[in-house]
Amino acid sequence: xxxxxxxxxxxxxxxxxxxxxxxxxxxxxxxxxxxxxxxxxxxxxxxxxxxxxxxxxxxxxxxxxxxxxxxxxxxxxxxxxxxxxxxxxxxxxxxxxxxxxxxxxxxxxxxxxxxxxxxxxxxxxxxxxxxxxxx
Numbered sequence: 001x002x003x004x005x006x007x008x009x010x011x012x013x014x015x016x017x018x019x020x021x022x023x024x025x026x027x028x029x030x031x032x033x034x035x036x037x038x039x040x041x042x043x044x045x046x047x048x049x050x051x052x053x054x055x056x057x058x059x060x061x062x063x064x065x066x067x068x069x070x071x072x073x074x075x076x077x078x079x080x081x082x083x084x085x086x087x088x089x090x091x092x093x094x095x096x097x098x099x100x101x102x103x104x105x106x107x108x109x110x111x112x113x114x115x116x117x118x119x120x121x122x123x124x125x126x127x128x129x130x131x132x133x134x135x
Contacts, residue, residue: 007064011071018042036076036117043072079120089127101132
């Protein structure tokens with residue numbers, strides 16, 4: 001706040017207001033998983049906006065969105081690397097004894113139910129598909 005970075009300050013205020021909105025709407029104090037879900041939702045919204053601004057060639061607005069994305073990502077746990085995610089999914093496929101592309105839904109369901117916020121479900125879907133189609 002002291003360095004007068006208006007975009008960062010605005011993003012922090014937006015995050016704070018989303019947390020408070022959750023508290024008021026749900027009538028409960030948010031736990032860590034709620035906070036992570038809120039941040040991920042905000043991140044997804046910003047990425048969608050960034051994509052739209054780039055398509056419309058609005059570099060000024062795209063720069064603001066990318067700065068907001070960077071600030072939000074500071075508060076999220078680091079995602080798994082591709083290697084770590086592939087290893088995790090390979091173990092899951094072996095554990096569940098999945099055999100082909102028709103078992104993709106079962107693998108994704110298991111990954112989603114694990115509730116680990118470090119799993120990027122988009123990348124996970126691609127990896128599951130490639131591992132199961134190789135069988």
